[in-house]
Amino acid sequence: MTVTTGPTTPTAAATATRPPAITATGLAKSYGDKVVLDGIDLRIPEGTVFALLGPNGAGKTTTVQILSTLIPATAGEARVAGHDVTRDADAVRAAIGVTGQFSAVDNLLTARENLLLMADLHHLDRREGRRRATDLLRRFELTEAAAKPVVTFSGGMRRKLDLAMTLVGDPRVIFLDEPTTGLDPRSRRTMWEIIRGLVTDDGVTIFLTTQYLEEADQLADRIAVLDHGKLVAEGTAEELKRRIPGSHVRLQFADADGLAAAAALFGAGTRDSEALALHLPGDGSIPALRAVLDALDAASVRAESLTVHTPDLDDVFLTLTGQPRPGHPAGSPSTSNSSNSSKENAR
Incomplete structure (x- = not known):
């Protein structure tokens, strides 16, 4: 991994x-x-x-x-x-x-x-x-x-x-x-x-x-x-x-069966059927990631990748000042919505 x-x-x-x-x-x-x-x-x-x-x-x-x-x-x-x-x-x-x-x-x-x-x-x-x-x-x-x-x-x-x-x-x-x-x-x-x-x-x-x-x-x-x-x-x-809500763990799967199995296993999160991804609430801490990986292993469900998404300074700026970051019009997406720790070929 x-x-x-x-x-x-x-x-x-x-x-x-x-x-x-x-x-x-x-x-x-x-x-x-x-x-x-x-x-x-x-x-x-x-x-x-x-x-x-x-x-x-x-x-x-x-x-x-x-x-x-x-x-x-x-x-x-x-x-x-x-x-x-x-x-x-x-x-x-x-x-x-x-x-x-x-x-x-x-x-x-x-x-x-x-x-x-x-x-x-x-x-x-x-x-x-x-x-x-x-x-x-x-x-x-x-x-x-x-x-x-x-x-x-x-x-x-x-x-x-x-x-x-x-x-x-x-x-x-x-x-x-x-x-x-x-x-x-x-x-x-x-x-x-x-x-x-x-x-x-x-x-x-x-x-x-x-x-x-x-x-x-x-x-x-x-x-x-x-x-x-x-x-x-x-x-x-x-x-x-960390003051800004929106942290989540993104699990990517190779097929719809894997996505369905993971969604049933965790019972929470948001499914993206088109991207074959499951978004689980989480802060990206090591204990939280270990729990996700252990649950996947125990159920013999294989994820192609696991990525931790956290708010970036764009989100901090928008939330604390009520304005988009300088140079971006209101309502436009930030340049990046994640500070990522990715785990390739997670099992």
Whole structure:
């Protein structure tokens, strides 16, 4: 029997004991009578990736702007890298890097010139600035393009340079606001690998906002869902998925006789006669799967395959915010309705 599983997400226990890189208590922002952020609380451990999801207008960018000292909060407190964002704003700015939705590189300069300009802004001496620029060009695989004007770069190259410029100041906390917007799938996955490396190799803390739910699923140790300025859920990707009903086990059969025998054996579930499949309610846990397989064996009923289907982040987003995931119209099916552990040739 072959078992295939998807990527695992680090558990909360693995990071809970780390000191916080970001904390917020009762953080709020209003413009007159319009409440944009309505008293959110955050605790993000060092050396982790935290993803903030939410529909457009939920308050994601406002949260980033407050935590990065770009705008003041109306109420509440926040600390980043141990510094109060209001009283110690300069210290916060020295400890963070920010990469926004739109590239901040200068199109008329070369890649190296952009990095050296950033080194000057960080008041690095000439020798250290050149060393850091060379290291970053190599790390981001931009060495061969170092002398080319940025206007000739592809979207993926521009985003890599943008992130490299953020790293010139050696930040301990990086805010990535929609970092892969507009990138093709290959470039997006390249950025994911770079982001993972920043955390695992450098111990950097990443605060990520994204419209791509797969991106949060792939990268984030913890995910929070923001809706109308309020946090409506927080946890690991798996914890959030478990909050949503709809888990089931799908048994596939070679013929109608096998399907009928299984339906009679379990007495519950939904038959799909056309697909020769039986859907049984279940959470996909090992004891539950073992019970299903043992029952099939005892009755000498053979299933061609067994697949566990659980809600994905699309379903979480839809359920918690009342909106389809970004980029999908209301009522459209999600791109995938399962995070699968499949058991081929189950008996």
